Amino acid sequence: MINDDDRPQTSGDRGVAAPPSLECRDVARSFGGLKALKDISLVLESGSIFGLVGPNGSGKTTLVNAITGFYPPQQGRILYRGRDITGTRPHRVAPLGIARTFQNLALFRGMSVLDNILIGRHIHMRSSALATLFYWWWAERDEIRQRRRVEEVIDFLQLEDVRDEPIDVVPLGLQKRVELARALAAEPQLLILDEPMAGMNQEEKEYMARFILDTRDEHGTTVLLIEHHMDVVASICDRMAVLSYGELIAEGEPGTVLADERVVAAYLGKARRRAA
Amino acid sequence: MFYRLAGIRHTRYAADRQLWPVPVDRAQIAALTAFAAAAPLLLSNLYLGSYLLPWIIWSTAALGLNLLMGWAGQIHLGYAAVMAIGAYSTIHIVRAGLPFELAIIGGGLLSAVIGLVFGFAALRVKGLYLAISTLAMQYLVDWIVSHVQAISGGSQATLQAPAFRVLGLPVAGDMMRYYVALAVCLVVTSFLLNVGRTSFGRALAAVREKDFAAAIVGVDPFYFKLLAFWCSSFVGGIAGAVLAFCYYRAVTPEQFNLDVSIQAVAMVIVGGLGSVIGSYLGAALVLLAPIMLNNLVAALARAGALPMSEEVLSHIPLILYGGLIVGFLLFEPLGLAKVYDNLRNYFLVWPFRHARR
Numbered sequence: 001m002i003n004d005d006d007r008p009q010t011s012g013d014r015g016v017a018a019p020p021s022l023e024c025r026d027v028a029r030s031f032g033g034l035k036a037l038k039d040i041s042l043v044l045e046s047g048s049i050f051g052l053v054g055p056n057g058s059g060k061t062t063l064v065n066a067i068t069g070f071y072p073p074q075q076g077r078i079l080y081r082g083r084d085i086t087g088t089r090p091h092r093v094a095p096l097g098i099a100r101t102f103q104n105l106a107l108f109r110g111m112s113v114l115d116n117i118l119i120g121r122h123i124h125m126r127s128s129a130l131a132t133l134f135y136w137w138w139a140e141r142d143e144i145r146q147r148r149r150v151e152e153v154i155d156f157l158q159l160e161d162v163r164d165e166p167i168d169v170v171p172l173g174l175q176k177r178v179e180l181a182r183a184l185a186a187e188p189q190l191l192i193l194d195e196p197m198a199g200m201n202q203e204e205k206e207y208m209a210r211f212i213l214d215t216r217d218e219h220g221t222t223v224l225l226i227e228h229h230m231d232v233v234a235s236i237c238d239r240m241a242v243l244s245y246g247e248l249i250a251e252g253e254p255g256t257v258l259a260d261e262r263v264v265a266a267y268l269g270k271a272r273r274r275a276a
Numbered sequence: 277m278f279y280r281l282a283g284i285r286h287t288r289y290a291a292d293r294q295l296w297p298v299p300v301d302r303a304q305i306a307a308l309t310a311f312a313a314a315a316p317l318l319l320s321n322l323y324l325g326s327y328l329l330p331w332i333i334w335s336t337a338a339l340g341l342n343l344l345m346g347w348a349g350q351i352h353l354g355y356a357a358v359m360a361i362g363a364y365s366t367i368h369i370v371r372a373g374l375p376f377e378l379a380i381i382g383g384g385l386l387s388a389v390i391g392l393v394f395g396f397a398a399l400r401v402k403g404l405y406l407a408i409s410t411l412a413m414q415y416l417v418d419w420i421v422s423h424v425q426a427i428s429g430g431s432q433a434t435l436q437a438p439a440f441r442v443l444g445l446p447v448a449g450d451m452m453r454y455y456v457a458l459a460v461c462l463v464v465t466s467f468l469l470n471v472g473r474t475s476f477g478r479a480l481a482a483v484r485e486k487d488f489a490a491a492i493v494g495v496d497p498f499y500f501k502l503l504a505f506w507c508s509s510f511v512g513g514i515a516g517a518v519l520a521f522c523y524y525r526a527v528t529p530e531q532f533n534l535d536v537s538i539q540a541v542a543m544v545i546v547g548g549l550g551s552v553i554g555s556y557l558g559a560a561l562v563l564l565a566p567i568m569l570n571n572l573v574a575a576l577a578r579a580g581a582l583p584m585s586e587e588v589l590s591h592i593p594l595i596l597y598g599g600l601i602v603g604f605l606l607f608e609p610l611g612l613a614k615v616y617d618n619l620r621n622y623f624l625v626w627p628f629r630h631a632r633r
Contacts, residue, residue: 068492070488088493089491089498090488090492091490091491091492091494091495091497093492094491094492094493094494095494099492099493100492102489102492106486106488106489106492107483107489108482108485108486108489108490109485110481110484110485110550111478111481115478115481118475118478119475119478119482119490119493119495120492120493121475122478122482122493122495123476123493123494125475126475127474127475127476127478127479127495127504128476129467129476129506129507131474131476132467132470132471132474132476132477133463133466133467133470135466135470135473135474139470139475140293143293143473143474143475144289144293144474147289147293152291160439177548182493186493186494195435206507244583246306
């Protein structure tokens with residue numbers, strides 16, 4: 001484990017030569033009259049963990065959906081490693097090296113844990129009907145090679161026990177971990193986690209935080225983390241941003257951002273002032 | 277009991293991935309294959325030609341439909357139309373003088389292309405709406421086949437399947453026709469078995485379960501839906517051609533009407549969605565149940581247990597048959613495959629009730 005002092009340097013070294021991993025420029029998106037995102041501009045340095053917080057309905061998931069192509073922004077541009085990916089369809093986002101998890105779990109029921117993770121390797125595989133017909137000649141070797149990579153992810157996330165279980169019978173905390181495994185199996189350079197710790201107890205949260213840190217440290221993955229648990233965000237993120245009603249109200253180091261008056265107001269309302 | 281998992285520890289991924297990891301399963305499959313190969317010597321011509329032959333042909337067709345319904349999750353109520361296209365075009369190509377091997381591929385390709393056109397409907401609509409648009413395909417193809425002289429020779433006409441050769445051997449007699457059907461069935465079966473363990477099959481299942489989650493891992497839902505329609509129609513076309521050449525030996529439009537489509541859907545649902553063995557069991561039940569129910573009702577009537585008119589008696593098997601399908605949907609929606617699976621799981625740990633977990 002890299003200690004805290006090394007962390008800014010990791011991102012700093014990469015930042016000099018490489019363009020930022022992700023850059024949002026004045027991204028706006030509305031649904032009818034509702035302005036879900038208002039001119040959001042963000043920069044995620046390569047190899048950093050970036051926290052995105054905000055009250056419910058503040059546009060965090062909408063921003064992620066804009067990046068991954070589900071709801072392309074109506075204004076502004078999204079650059080991934082210097083390349084414009086605005087409006088790229090979701091299935092074309094994955095091959096670029098972007099993987100994400102979903103707030104309400106989007107695992108494939110009726111498949112085993114192993115198959116759920118294996119499908120994360122889809123972009124590295126040739127999926128053709130002919131290869132399936134001529135399995136023994138055209139597909140077997142590749143399937144086994146991919147299986148080996150997946151076993152590394154299973155080992156990393158400690159999912160050996162449930163490997164062969166159907167996904168439906170696996171407890172929620174582990175399902176979240178399986179979804180992370182599916183995302184990691186794609187070997188992404190940018191990992192977007194939408195509330196990976198929702199509904200978890202303290203121990204599971206700590207496990208998940210450790211996995212996120214290890215992923216970044218071992219593979220240099222950039223992480224965009226949406227999370228409500230402020231303790232986690234404050235302790236593992238290099239930088240963070242706060243959204244409120246679709247607006248970016250604060251951005252910077254966790255320590256400064258969390259002390260910002262507007263952030264406190266967005267979360268707790270004005271009650272604090274009345275009490276004071 | 278026999279299916280002991282204890283002591284079976286795979287140390288290589290290849291061994292873990294094999295189709296039947298349990299040795300006794302492999303022995304069963306070997307025995308079944310040997311029986312299928314030796315069937316012409318073991319069975320009388322009646323059983324071979326009237327029971328086993330249609331069963332394997334319909335299993336082939338059910339497997340093709342199961343790829344679409346069970347794996348990709350798209351309903352298709354016009355599968356008989358797909359089979360009709362394969363049957364008619366293969367006959368016409370053979371008549372034009374091409375060898376049967378090429379003709380059947382051509383028939384499959386034509387079915388696949390036309391099936392694909394209707395697959396485009398699946399990109400726009402889902403569920404009930406897709407059912408209706410595939411139903412439209414059934415009626416459209418029915419109408420075209422029976423009204424275009426060049427295809428069917430007229431609405432009342434029967435088109436004889438010409439004599440044909442496979443690999444240089446003339447196919448004549450029940451035994452040769454059975455072997456041709458068996459060969460096609462085995463190829464399709466091995467394809468479907470492999471779908472269960474390749475990225476192609478996983479992508480189809482992903483599209484079936486959650487298409488947005490499929491997209492985020494890089495699976496293009498549109499492409500894989502179309503691919504499923506293409507493959508399923510190809511298999512359907514080939515099954516239709518085999519049915520025409522090896523079983524009916526002639527085609528008429530009525531052989532591929534809506535009833536037949538419904539029958540194919542029933543095979544897949546009763547057998548078990550997304551299951552290879554289910555397709556076999558479903559085809560067996562749908563083909564054999566009416567025959568057995570007929571015999572049963574006739575026997576009871578002869579014994580005087582059913583004092584009814586002939587009119588009523590002839591409808592009883594149909595009623596029972598319908599009840600059987602409703603019963604399956606109510607009590608075992610995963611079909612006969614699940615029944616088999618439960619039985620197998622029971623014997624996996626017998627005489628105990630539970631496995632280690």
